[in-house]
Amino acid sequence: MQLKGRVWRFGDDISTDVIAPGKYLRLSSAEIAGHVMEGLDPDFARKVQPGDIIIAGRNFGCGSSRENAPDALRLAGISAIVAKSFARIFFRNCINLGVPAIDCDSLDQIAEGDIVEIDLELGLMTNLTGGQQFSFQPLPAHLISMLEAGGLVPFLEQRVAAEEAEKLKAAEEAVA
Amino acid sequence: MSQQTLSHKILARAAGKTSVTPGEIIWAKVGLAMMTDSSGPRRIQANHIRLKERIWDKDKVVVISDHFVPAHNEGEALIQRITRQWVEKHGIQKYHYGEGICHIIPVERGYIRPGTVMVGADSHTPTGGALGAFAVGVGSTEILGVIVTGEIWLKVPRTIRVWWDGKLNPAVMAKDMMLRLIGEIGDDGASYQAVEYSGPGVKALSLDERLVLSNMTTELGGEAGIIEPDELVLEHLRAQGQTDFDPLYADPDAEYDRELGFDASLLEPLVACPPNPSNVFLARELAADKIRLDQAYIGACTGAKYTDLVAAAEIVKGQQIAPGLRFLVAPASRQAFRRALADGTISTLVEAGATVLPTGCGACAGLGNGILASGERAISSTNRNYPGRMGARDSEVYLASPRTVAASALAGHIVDPREFEG
Numbered sequence: 001m002q003l004k005g006r007v008w009r010f011g012d013d014i015s016t017d018v019i020a021p022g023k024y025l026r027l028s029s030a031e032i033a034g035h036v037m038e039g040l041d042p043d044f045a046r047k048v049q050p051g052d053i054i055i056a057g058r059n060f061g062c063g064s065s066r067e068n069a070p071d072a073l074r075l076a077g078i079s080a081i082v083a084k085s086f087a088r089i090f091f092r093n094c095i096n097l098g099v100p101a102i103d104c105d106s107l108d109q110i111a112e113g114d115i116v117e118i119d120l121e122l123g124l125m126t127n128l129t130g131g132q133q134f135s136f137q138p139l140p141a142h143l144i145s146m147l148e149a150g151g152l153v154p155f156l157e158q159r160v161a162a163e164e165a166e167k168l169k170a171a172e173e174a175v176a
Numbered sequence: 177m178s179q180q181t182l183s184h185k186i187l188a189r190a191a192g193k194t195s196v197t198p199g200e201i202i203w204a205k206v207g208l209a210m211m212t213d214s215s216g217p218r219r220i221q222a223n224h225i226r227l228k229e230r231i232w233d234k235d236k237v238v239v240i241s242d243h244f245v246p247a248h249n250e251g252e253a254l255i256q257r258i259t260r261q262w263v264e265k266h267g268i269q270k271y272h273y274g275e276g277i278c279h280i281i282p283v284e285r286g287y288i289r290p291g292t293v294m295v296g297a298d299s300h301t302p303t304g305g306a307l308g309a310f311a312v313g314v315g316s317t318e319i320l321g322v323i324v325t326g327e328i329w330l331k332v333p334r335t336i337r338v339w340w341d342g343k344l345n346p347a348v349m350a351k352d353m354m355l356r357l358i359g360e361i362g363d364d365g366a367s368y369q370a371v372e373y374s375g376p377g378v379k380a381l382s383l384d385e386r387l388v389l390s391n392m393t394t395e396l397g398g399e400a401g402i403i404e405p406d407e408l409v410l411e412h413l414r415a416q417g418q419t420d421f422d423p424l425y426a427d428p429d430a431e432y433d434r435e436l437g438f439d440a441s442l443l444e445p446l447v448a449c450p451p452n453p454s455n456v457f458l459a460r461e462l463a464a465d466k467i468r469l470d471q472a473y474i475g476a477c478t479g480a481k482y483t484d485l486v487a488a489a490e491i492v493k494g495q496q497i498a499p500g501l502r503f504l505v506a507p508a509s510r511q512a513f514r515r516a517l518a519d520g521t522i523s524t525l526v527e528a529g530a531t532v533l534p535t536g537c538g539a540c541a542g543l544g545n546g547i548l549a550s551g552e553r554a555i556s557s558t559n560r561n562y563p564g565r566m567g568a569r570d571s572e573v574y575l576a577s578p579r580t581v582a583a584s585a586l587a588g589h590i591v592d593p594r595e596f597e598g
């Protein structure tokens with residue numbers, strides 16, 4: 001799975017309260033998407049474009065376990081998040097909702113607005129603007145399929161459908 | 177091959193590998209899946225239908241109604257009905273309504289097997305680690321995945337070893353051990369890491385007390401909090417008719433990412449002040465400030481097990497709680513309640529002025545009875561004291577051991593329980 005996008009830079013300890021402000025929690029994820037990161041940059045939701053990539057520091061997504069924080073980022077157009085480290089629940093929620101979350105330790109040479117390319121299978125990120133390359137632990141094939149399917153539920157849905165189709169075929173063959 | 181920690185050995189076994197390395201993502205086979213009335217059927221139902229309502233192994237699914245029991249409004253009653261209908265429809269035998277808190281029942285019944293991975297849709301699922309399992313908490317979407325497939329992806333955590341030398345004095349409890357640790361490394365001190373508790377100070381603890389170490393690993397941000405299962409644990413499992421287990425132990429020269437050491441014999445009663453569990457002070461120092469209390473609460477998976485009820489009763493025996501204070505006791509399980517009834521522990525508490533509440537999460541989660549009004553202050557044997565946890569956003573929760581909570585109930589302000597020890 002390969003991704004390419006424009007970079008937005010954020011620092012350490014970006015909490016789910018900043019990503020999806022608590023006052024919007026009654027709204028749907030799609031509506032919260034119009035307010036993501038408002039606490040840090042009031043115009044972020046307006047400026048962000050489909051495919052954009054967030055590059056951040058340590059402990060990204062700390063705070064409450066609300067699933068609508070990664071969901072709102074996804075709906076705002078963010079295609080991947082690369083950070084020095086993630087809060088546990090946030091990391092899990094990202095992958096399960098179909099947003100690639102990548103741990104990568106040295107990110108300092110990437111600037112806001114740079115274009116980066118990410119290869120999840122190879123575990124390689126290239127800064128097409130600055131020319132540097134960064135490696136990270138590649139995600140296993142299973143998890144990449146899950147990201148490609150759009151998250152855990154759609155992924156399992158495909159798997160269950162495939163198994164049912166298989167069963168149906170076997171039953172038909174038995175009759176024939 | 178380098179020597180492995182207990183966490184890594186359990187994960188390697190669950191993934192069908194000989195070893196694992198931190199940061200690696202594995203697919204683990206799950207031994208037990210747990211969900212509650214809050215996180216369970218009402219939240220997974222719609223997506224479960226999308227997945228053709230499959231269940232990988234109904235004997236390995238536990239559903240526990242503990243958050244909204246007994247229902248105290250129509251909404252909660254509806255949640256209970258949805259939960260009941262779901263377990264009936266799917267023939268789930270391990271369904272417990274009002275019998276106890278979701279982290280206690282699986283321990284009491286012998287559902288958790290050492291050496292396996294347990295997944296629960298509740299943040300304090302690490303409690304199960306006290307039986308030598310790798311027990312992790314997840315959200316509702318993920319528990320659905322486990323229920324359908326019996327598998328979960330896990331990022332192998334780094335391991336911290338916490339070693340306790342010495343033995344606790346009678347006035348201090350496992351709760352004080354955890355407050356000490358959280359105070360030391362902070363409420364994100366074990367973020368995305370596994371914590372392994374060992375040493376003579378841990379081995380000397382009863383099973384009830386060990387649960388507190390594993391339970392409050394969540395307050396360190398930890399993924400799992402594990403204790404090697406010794407004869408005490410295995411004997412408990414056998415007594416529940418559970419014999420299908422194959423425990424694992426850390427290799428003798430296992431490499432830990434970080435090692436911390438403490439001496440249990442030097443520990444004194446502690447209190448975590450608002451606004452978070454890492455804001456820890458000595459109870460005897462706080463006593464000087466005469467911090468006035470409106471409520472003292474013995475409750476939750478952390479602090480209302482049988483031994484907690486006994487500890488509180490020992491302190492208040494033959495005395496009366498301070499005038500104007502509410503002393504509330506919500507036993508963590510029916511079994512704990514029955515034992516405490518049978519041996520007079522409950523009468524001791526009630527004679528001292530306690531009100532006994534239903535078994536369940538209750539005020540620990542800001543539900544049920546015992547909610548704090550704006551500006552009120554409680555001392556509590558629970559595990560979290562973030563703003564608004566037990567009621568109004570500007571109410572305050574001080575966390576302490578059941579002994580310290582009981583002693584403070586007598587004094588009407590926060591004290592060191594040694595002031596009331598015979």
Ligand code: SF4
Nearest residue numbers: 300476477537540541
């Ligand atoms: S008692 Fe409190 S900490 Fe324990 S499961 Fe219930 S709400 Fe969570």
